[in-house]
Amino acid sequence: MSADLKLTDISRASREPLTHVVNEELMPLPAPFDSPGKDKSWKPLAPRTIEACECSLDNTCAVSIPRPKSLEEEQVLVRQFAAGLDKLFSKENNWTFLQPLILTMEHCTRCQTCADSCHIFEASGRNEVYRPTFRSEVLRRLYFKHVKGGGLLSALQHGDIELNWPLVARLIELSYRCNLCRRCAQTCPVGADNGLVAHELRKLFSMEMGIAPKEIHDNGSMLQLKTGSSTGMTPAAVKDNMEFIDEDTSEKTGIKIETPWDVEGADVLLLHNAGEILAWPENPGAFALILTAAGIKWTLSSEMAGYDAINYGLWYDDAQFARVALKHAEIARKLKVKKIVIGECGHAHKALSVIADRILTGDMNVRRESSMALLRDIVMSGRLELDPSRNDFPVTLHDPCNMVRLMGVVEPQREILRKICPQFREMTPHGVDNYCCGGGSGFAIMSGTNFPDWRFHVAGRKKLQQILNAFSGCLEPETPKYVCAPCSNCKGQIRDLLAYYDLWNKHKILYGGLAELIVNAMTAAKPGFIEWEWH
Amino acid sequence: MTALLYGWIYACLLVSLTACVVRALRYARYPLHLRWELYPVPHEEARRAAYGGSRYEDTDWWTRSARPNLLGELKAMGCEILFLKGVWEFNRSLWFRSYPFHLGLYLLIFTGVTASVAAVAPALTPWLHPLYKAAGLAGAVLVLAGAAGLLWRRLRDPKLRNYTTPGDVFNLCCFIGTVSGLLFAYGSQSPAAPSVRAILRGLLAFDTSLELPAALAGALAVAAALILYIPMTHMAHFIGKYFTYHAVRWDDKPNRNERSLEAKVAECLAYKPTWSARHVGADGKATWAEVATTNPNTGTNK
Numbered sequence: 001m002s003a004d005l006k007l008t009d010i011s012r013a014s015r016e017p018l019t020h021v022v023n024e025e026l027m028p029l030p031a032p033f034d035s036p037g038k039d040k041s042w043k044p045l046a047p048r049t050i051e052a053c054e055c056s057l058d059n060t061c062a063v064s065i066p067r068p069k070s071l072e073e074e075q076v077l078v079r080q081f082a083a084g085l086d087k088l089f090s091k092e093n094n095w096t097f098l099q100p101l102i103l104t105m106e107h108c109t110r111c112q113t114c115a116d117s118c119h120i121f122e123a124s125g126r127n128e129v130y131r132p133t134f135r136s137e138v139l140r141r142l143y144f145k146h147v148k149g150g151g152l153l154s155a156l157q158h159g160d161i162e163l164n165w166p167l168v169a170r171l172i173e174l175s176y177r178c179n180l181c182r183r184c185a186q187t188c189p190v191g192a193d194n195g196l197v198a199h200e201l202r203k204l205f206s207m208e209m210g211i212a213p214k215e216i217h218d219n220g221s222m223l224q225l226k227t228g229s230s231t232g233m234t235p236a237a238v239k240d241n242m243e244f245i246d247e248d249t250s251e252k253t254g255i256k257i258e259t260p261w262d263v264e265g266a267d268v269l270l271l272h273n274a275g276e277i278l279a280w281p282e283n284p285g286a287f288a289l290i291l292t293a294a295g296i297k298w299t300l301s302s303e304m305a306g307y308d309a310i311n312y313g314l315w316y317d318d319a320q321f322a323r324v325a326l327k328h329a330e331i332a333r334k335l336k337v338k339k340i341v342i343g344e345c346g347h348a349h350k351a352l353s354v355i356a357d358r359i360l361t362g363d364m365n366v367r368r369e370s371s372m373a374l375l376r377d378i379v380m381s382g383r384l385e386l387d388p389s390r391n392d393f394p395v396t397l398h399d400p401c402n403m404v405r406l407m408g409v410v411e412p413q414r415e416i417l418r419k420i421c422p423q424f425r426e427m428t429p430h431g432v433d434n435y436c437c438g439g440g441s442g443f444a445i446m447s448g449t450n451f452p453d454w455r456f457h458v459a460g461r462k463k464l465q466q467i468l469n470a471f472s473g474c475l476e477p478e479t480p481k482y483v484c485a486p487c488s489n490c491k492g493q494i495r496d497l498l499a500y501y502d503l504w505n506k507h508k509i510l511y512g513g514l515a516e517l518i519v520n521a522m523t524a525a526k527p528g529f530i531e532w533e534w535h
Numbered sequence: 536m537t538a539l540l541y542g543w544i545y546a547c548l549l550v551s552l553t554a555c556v557v558r559a560l561r562y563a564r565y566p567l568h569l570r571w572e573l574y575p576v577p578h579e580e581a582r583r584a585a586y587g588g589s590r591y592e593d594t595d596w597w598t599r600s601a602r603p604n605l606l607g608e609l610k611a612m613g614c615e616i617l618f619l620k621g622v623w624e625f626n627r628s629l630w631f632r633s634y635p636f637h638l639g640l641y642l643l644i645f646t647g648v649t650a651s652v653a654a655v656a657p658a659l660t661p662w663l664h665p666l667y668k669a670a671g672l673a674g675a676v677l678v679l680a681g682a683a684g685l686l687w688r689r690l691r692d693p694k695l696r697n698y699t700t701p702g703d704v705f706n707l708c709c710f711i712g713t714v715s716g717l718l719f720a721y722g723s724q725s726p727a728a729p730s731v732r733a734i735l736r737g738l739l740a741f742d743t744s745l746e747l748p749a750a751l752a753g754a755l756a757v758a759a760a761l762i763l764y765i766p767m768t769h770m771a772h773f774i775g776k777y778f779t780y781h782a783v784r785w786d787d788k789p790n791r792n793e794r795s796l797e798a799k800v801a802e803c804l805a806y807k808p809t810w811s812a813r814h815v816g817a818d819g820k821a822t823w824a825e826v827a828t829t830n831p832n833t834g835t836n837k
Contacts, residue, residue: 099565107775157702191779210812322827408589432587
């Protein structure tokens with residue numbers, strides 16, 4: 001079905017989806033899922049959803065855009081899109097990414113080199129809709145036709161496309177079928193960037209049309225700017241939760257821990273993804289233990305947003321992104337800390353260290369560094385006595401794209417694992433050539449309608465294959481195995497992926513962070529910090 | 536007739552060069568953008584560049600030298616420009632078509648340069664003549680073979696069909712037609728006809744007494760038109776590529792509070808966006824900085 005698809009079909013007026021993904025067409029998986037029949041089945045979209053929402057891309061709804069009630073309403077939305085398109089290519093509205101975007105628009109040679117690098121395209125069985133250049137080429141044609149005002153000659157040179165509501169509706173969904181991992185951009189011979197195209201389309205939809213998935217806008221960045229955290233935790237709640245974590249960690253390890261709050265002039269302001277505090281409390285507990293044991297003068301902040309490193313704006317909206325980044329910097333500036341250390345959260349790493357670098361000027365430019373580097377220095381310095389035999393089980397490492405390919409933090413986490421995990425083994429490929437977990441760019445927290453099925457079957461398929469291959473010699477349930485994912489979003493996706501395929505119950509594959517492995521190896525702590533229980 | 540041809544060639548070269556400069560200036564003048572680098576970055580410290588590491592692997596990285604590894608960057612650029620390393624690595628089947636094409640173009644440029652040198656310095660001709668003759672012939676054959684291979688791939692490979700425009704086919708046909716024309720014109724002319732060096736000398740001196748065979752004059756006119764046409768299309772990716780690599784992919788320069796960088800940021804923060812979504816709060820009067828410091832929940836800067 002997808003092989004016959006033409007680019008211009010995106011404007012097709014029919015409500016019939018452009019494609020429908022089925023297990024038989026997907027990339028094969030290794031054992032124990034080595035035939036389509038052994039794979040999980042998909043939840044069909046509810047008739048009510050089909051009736052109410054625009055699902056004509058691939059029978060999957062990530063954004064769940066309500067269907068316009070009339071032709072007039074459709075036309076209004078198309079006009080909004082056209083206005084947003086102009087703004088996307090103006091410096092007043094989009095100075096932030098204008099140069100890279102225009103270079104990508106004007107220099108793609110359409111050679112398709114990028115396609116082979118895309119985990120989504122490959123996992124989908126090379127479904128044309130998910131080819132990285134499919135959405136880029138649609139935007140490119142719109143750019144030359146509507147922004148540059150091209151006529152017949154331009155159409156012959158760049159191709160033509162009809163701008164209508166079906167195109168806009170499908171493009172909204174299609175902008176959420178890319179993890180923004182930018183593996184495609186890494187392979188592009190001319191340096192064009194299809195990941196950037198998806199990012200910019202999302203911005204257009206959010207910043208002009210007010211359209212974004214609820215999980216990352218209403219319940220994400222808006223909630224963070226309202227209550228202090230996308231988890232909804234207020235400053236009082238976060239302190240309560242951390243107190244509980246301190247008690248629990250102290251009890252488990254036998255080492256008394258007390259998280260310091262709002263210490264002015266501290267050497268380190270530690271910024272966790274607040275999801276860790278609620279979903280994986282052992283991670284902030286492990287950090288507290290390690291930093292305290294290493295004698296570092298550190299603090300957490302109880303200022304609004306100062307205890308949640310997340311910055312979902314990075315994925316879809318420059319205004320929201322800048323607001324959160326400025327809040328983080330302002331809190332550190334007020335506390336007069338020497339530096340911000342970003343916990344195990346990939347997108348927070350990139351957002352605050354790299355992307356925000358050119359909006360944090362003057363005294364807002366508080367120095368920021370990765371917790372991977374700090375943990376490596378602590379482990380290698382010998383300040384903690386570590387016993388690798390406590391981690392004598394198979395461990396593999398997932399490389400969060402934001403931290404690795406997009407920021408170059410590759411080795412510190414490996415140095416630690418090589419030192420404290422005797423059975424550490426790499427995934428293939430790894431480092432800057434890694435594959436996204438499939439939860440990147442917000443997917444890990446998006447669970448509307450039937451999107452999770454797509455997220456696990458397609459976006460996460462390559463990672464599942466890598467995990468199974470990394471543990472191929474020891475898949476038996478008698479051997480507990482650990483996927484180390486030093487990123488909250490990746491951890492959430494890997495948790496859901498393992499649960500979806502029941503890999504904990506059947507093969508004892510657990511997941512967790514890096515700090516937990518360090519504490520698990522600390523001789524000063526009681527053994528068994530990592531509890532081999534599903535969580 | 537010869538004067539007309541010379542005039543046309545000069546006009547084409549001038550317009551082409553101007554178009555290249557205009558395009559490069561347009562890209563260079565876009566405002567500062569947020570960092571969007573991609574690792575490996577070859578001007579990182581050599582040991583790190585090898586696996587794609589960055590300064591962020593160090594604690595207190597800002598206390599260390601920010602001097603880029605120029606040699607690493609030059610090496611990466613050299614491999615990319617001379618051998619199309621990226622295509623070799625990630626799309627081998629394309630490389631076998633694309634590389635001959637590009638190498639052929641390099642050889643043709645080399646031919647033009649060396650023959651021009653021979654035209655203005657006749658004493659060097661005995662050494663240069665065999666060189667540019669061989670380079671010219673090899674270049675033409677490689678461009679022809681490469682362009683034909685690329686065209687064949689465009690027309691036959693189903694995965695490219697969706698993304699091939701009439702312009703792509705036309706562009707490749709232009710190269711095939713132009714180079715075939717030049718080869719035919721040279722191959723079919725009499726031994727008494729002017730040599731490449733003589734033509735270039737005539738062109739440089741605007742010597743209109745030179746008589747060119749019609750086929751050759753026509754082929755040269757078409758070649759000049761192709762040179763004029765290239766910067767009007769995405770075939771000018773040699774310009775774009777400089778920026779995609781140096782200004783985006785490898786632009787990892789951290790903000791160390793330099794005055795020049797902060798001035799550029801300040802300029803951008805003073806832009807007045809007009810995005811319409813309510814939560815953005817851009818009314819065309821508020822600056823980007825004001826928008827970024829406004830809480831969308833309360834409408835205040837808290």
